[in-house]
Amino acid sequence: MLKIGLLGFGFMGVTHYRIYQHLPGAEVVGIFDLEPGKVGRGEGVAGNIGDAEEQLDLSGVKITGNADELIEAKDIDIIDVCLPTFVHADFAVKALEAGKHVFCEKPMALTPSECDMMIDARDESGKKLMIGHCIRFWPEYVYASRVIKEKKHGEVISAFFRRLSPTPSWSYESWILQEEKSGGALLDLHIHDIDYIYSVFGNITEVSSSGVQNVVSPDSGVGYVLTKYQTGSPALVTAEGGWHFHEGFPFNMSFHIRCEEGTLLFDAGQEKTLAVCTPDGKTHYPAMPGTTGWDEELKYFVECVKDNKRVDASPPEESKTAVETALMEHESLQINSSVRSL
Ligand SMILES: NC(=O)c1ccc[n+]([C@@H]2O[C@H](COP(=O)([O-])OP(=O)(O)OC[C@H]3O[C@@H](n4cnc5c(N)ncnc54)[C@H](O)[C@@H]3O)[C@@H](O)[C@H]2O)c1
Incomplete structure (x- = not known):
C-alpha cells in the first residue's frame, strides 16, 4: 500500500x-x-x-x-x-x-x-x-486523441477548444486572482487546453493571441484569451479560455474537431457529452466511462510508482512546454503580434 x-x-x-x-x-x-x-x-x-x-x-x-x-x-x-x-x-x-x-x-x-x-x-x-494535466486523461479528450491519431475520420481540418468559467471565488486569500501567484487565467485555466493541443498536434511553433487583462481586479492579469496555434499539423487550431465572467455564468468545457469524414462535438454541460456527426447525416453518441481525468491521472501515477514505470503519458518536460507556451501567449497578447517559439 x-x-x-x-x-x-x-x-x-x-x-x-x-x-x-x-x-x-x-x-x-x-x-x-x-x-x-x-x-x-x-x-x-x-x-x-x-x-x-x-x-x-x-x-x-x-x-x-x-x-x-x-x-x-x-x-x-x-x-x-x-x-x-x-x-x-x-x-x-x-x-x-x-x-x-x-x-x-x-x-x-x-x-x-x-x-x-x-x-x-x-x-x-x-x-x-x-x-x-488531467485533460490528457479526461474520457472525451482521450476518445478524441485516439480518433485523431488513428485518423478514424481522416485528417483534422480544424479544432477549437473552449474553457470558460465565472471568476474563481474560492481560493485561499484569493491567491488565484493575483497573476504573480497564479499566472492568471492563462496559466491556471487555459493551460489545460494548451497541454492537450500539444499532446495531440505536437510542437507549438507559433501563437497569436488576443485577450483582456486586469478586468477582475488591477493585478488579476489575463482574464480571457483567444489564441491561434501553429503546430506541425496543417489543421486550423484555436482555443478560448477565460474566467472574467460574472457569477452565474455556467462553467464551459467543450471542443469541436472537424475531420475530413466526421465532426466531434463535446460539451461537458450536455447530458450526452460527446457527439460524432458523419457525412451521411447521422449523429452518434459514443458511451463514455463514468470517470474523470482526475481519477485516471492519479490511478496512472500510483501505477507508475508501484510498477516503477516511466511517467510517459504526461512527462514533466511536456508540462514545462505548456508553461512556456502560456508565456508565449502572454507575450503575444502584450505586443499584439504573433510569437514564435525559440
Ligand atoms: N487540475 C484541475 O482541474 C485544477 C482545478 C483547480 C485547481 N487546480 C490547481 O490546484 C492547485 C491548488 O488550487 P486550489 O483551487 O485547491 O486552491 P485553494 O486555495 O482552494 O487551496 C490551496 C490550499 O493551499 C494552502 N496554502 C495557501 N497558501 C499557501 C502557502 N503560501 N504555502 C503553503 N500552503 C498554502 C491553503 O491551506 C489552501 O487550503 C493550484 O495549483 C491550482 O492551479 C487544478
Whole structure:
C-alpha cells in the first residue's frame, strides 16, 4: 500500500482525497493545510466541477499545519502537492530531495526555470514526478486523441477548444486572482487546453493571441484569451479560455474537431457529452466511462510508482512546454503580434 501525504486541502486537495479513498493500492495518511483546524469541515472549498463539500471521512489521517512533518515522514511514499502555484516548485523540490515521489497539480510552476528545478530534483533523486494535466486523461479528450491519431475520420481540418468559467471565488486569500501567484487565467485555466493541443498536434511553433487583462481586479492579469496555434499539423487550431465572467455564468468545457469524414462535438454541460456527426447525416453518441481525468491521472501515477514505470503519458518536460507556451501567449497578447517559439 503506497502512503500519501497531501499538501493543501482546498478545492483540489479535497478532490484528490476523495479519489484516493476509492483508489486501490494507495491511502492518504497525512494532510497539511495552513488552517488545519478547518480540514474536513468543507468551509470555503469549491470549484468548477464536482461537489467538494461532500462529507469526508478523515479517520486515521494525521492533520498538520507543518508540511515538513509529512515531507520528512519515513512511512510516506508520495507527496501530492495541491498548493497554490507560486509554491509548487519549492514544495515539490523539497519533497523530491527528501526521497518522495511527487504528484503536483498543474500548472507545473510559474516560470520555465522553476520547472527545470523540479525536473533536476527528479533526476537527482531518481523518484517519479508528474504534473496534474488531467485533460490528457479526461474520457472525451482521450476518445478524441485516439480518433485523431488513428485518423478514424481522416485528417483534422480544424479544432477549437473552449474553457470558460465565472471568476474563481474560492481560493485561499484569493491567491488565484493575483497573476504573480497564479499566472492568471492563462496559466491556471487555459493551460489545460494548451497541454492537450500539444499532446495531440505536437510542437507549438507559433501563437497569436488576443485577450483582456486586469478586468477582475488591477493585478488579476489575463482574464480571457483567444489564441491561434501553429503546430506541425496543417489543421486550423484555436482555443478560448477565460474566467472574467460574472457569477452565474455556467462553467464551459467543450471542443469541436472537424475531420475530413466526421465532426466531434463535446460539451461537458450536455447530458450526452460527446457527439460524432458523419457525412451521411447521422449523429452518434459514443458511451463514455463514468470517470474523470482526475481519477485516471492519479490511478496512472500510483501505477507508475508501484510498477516503477516511466511517467510517459504526461512527462514533466511536456508540462514545462505548456508553461512556456502560456508565456508565449502572454507575450503575444502584450505586443499584439504573433510569437514564435525559440
Ligand atoms: N487540475 C484541475 O482541474 C485544477 C482545478 C483547480 C485547481 N487546480 C490547481 O490546484 C492547485 C491548488 O488550487 P486550489 O483551487 O485547491 O486552491 P485553494 O486555495 O482552494 O487551496 C490551496 C490550499 O493551499 C494552502 N496554502 C495557501 N497558501 C499557501 C502557502 N503560501 N504555502 C503553503 N500552503 C498554502 C491553503 O491551506 C489552501 O487550503 C493550484 O495549483 C491550482 O492551479 C487544478
